Amino acid sequence: MKLGKRYKEVSALVDKSKTYEPKEALELLTKTAKAKFDESVELHVRLGVDGRSADQQVRGTVVLPAGTGKTKRVLVIAKGDKAEEAKKLGADVVGAEEIITKIQGGWLDFDVCITTPDMMGFVGRVAKVLGPKGLMPNPKSGTVTMDVAKAINDVKAGKVEYRLDKTNIIHVGIGKVSFGVDKLFDNYDTIMNAIVKAKPAAAKGTYLRSVTLSSTMGPGIKTTYKM
Numbered sequence: 751m752k753l754g755k756r757y758k759e760v761s762a763l764v765d766k767s768k769t770y771e772p773k774e775a776l777e778l779l780t781k782t783a784k785a786k787f788d789e790s791v792e793l794h795v796r797l798g799v800d801g802r803s804a805d806q807q808v809r810g811t812v813v814l815p816a817g818t819g820k821t822k823r824v825l826v827i828a829k830g831d832k833a834e835e836a837k838k839l840g841a842d843v844v845g846a847e848e849i850i851t852k853i854q855g856g857w858l859d860f861d862v863c864i865t866t867p868d869m870m871g872f873v874g875r876v877a878k879v880l881g882p883k884g885l886m887p888n889p890k891s892g893t894v895t896m897d898v899a900k901a902i903n904d905v906k907a908g909k910v911e912y913r914l915d916k917t918n919i920i921h922v923g924i925g926k927v928s929f930g931v932d933k934l935f936d937n938y939d940t941i942m943n944a945i946v947k948a949k950p951a952a953a954k955g956t957y958l959r960s961v962t963l964s965s966t967m968g969p970g971i972k973t974t975y976k977m
Contacts, residue, residue, distance in 0.1 A: 760784055761969040768972070772938055775963050775973040776931045783927040783965040790819070790966045791934055793924050795945055796959040801914040805952040808920065809913040811891050812944040816933035817908035819926035824905055825849065825860035827869045827887075832898050836864075839902045850875055858883065864893045864901045884911075912945060920945060927965055938963070942975050 760782035770778065776791075783789045799806040825843045826836035827850070836844045843849070843860060846869065853876045863880065865873050865887045873880075873887060880886040887893040891911050895901050912922045924937040942961070949957050962970045 764969050764971055766972075769974050770971055772963075772973055772975070773931055773935055775971045776934050776938070778971055779934075779963055779965055779968060780927055780931065782968040782971075785965075785967045788819070789927045789968065790923050791925050791927060791929075792964050792966070793920075793922050793938060793941060794960075794962040794964070794970070795920045795942075796961075797914065797918050797920065797945075797953075798956045798959050799914070799918055799950060799953045801916065801918045803952065806950045807914065808945065808948050808950065809890060809911070810944055810948050811904075811909055811911045812941055813904055814908040814910060814924065814937040815940055816925055816929055816937050818910060818923060819929060820861075820923075822861040822905055823859065824902055825863045826898060826902070827863065827865040827873055828898060829866075829869070832866050832896070836898050836902060839899055840906065841902055847872055853879055858885070860885070862893065862905050863887050864895070864898060864905070866896055866898065867894055870894060910941070912941060946975075 763782055764778065779791065797808060799808060801807065823842040826833070826841040827846060828836055828844065829846050833844050833846070841864075850872050863885050870887070877886055889895070892901055892904065892909075910922055912920045914920060922941060924941060925934050946958070958975055961973045961975045963973050964970045
């Protein structure tokens, strides 16, 4: 892959042999984010677990104190009082069986799907569509619930989900470069604390193998984190 001139210039600011303190890394990250748009800040955590084992899965949700910097479109699949409640609380789309038909037709204009337990039978019909895109509601992420109000409020407040990928790495956005170092650090610290607390009892050896921060168009910056 051929690297652009701008990328080479900002990469030269990062000492690849060094592991930076979190705030130092974030200060450096804001200097290397030179795109013409407000770049997202991403956290990549490699864990010393075996994600193929059911007892070593790492997954959860956390509300970032400074939010995500993104406006998420929320779909709520519910009926009756819960549907009315969702509409009043600002859900972007609310529906029931007709939404399932719409999704089967290729519609996916939403970022988070929340549903009540009684509707999971219908939602299951589109699991193969929603699952690969990370949109399938799940009780562990708080998106299959009777407390629709809390689920919507959490998403709007900046809730993010973290989970292992096939290579035992967690990738999660922690805000925008425009947040500044202090707010980004608060988000970073919150998500890292959650990941550490989620350490499976079956995990052996070093849990946090590497922690890296980057902006959308910037280089990776290795970061320390003390458990």
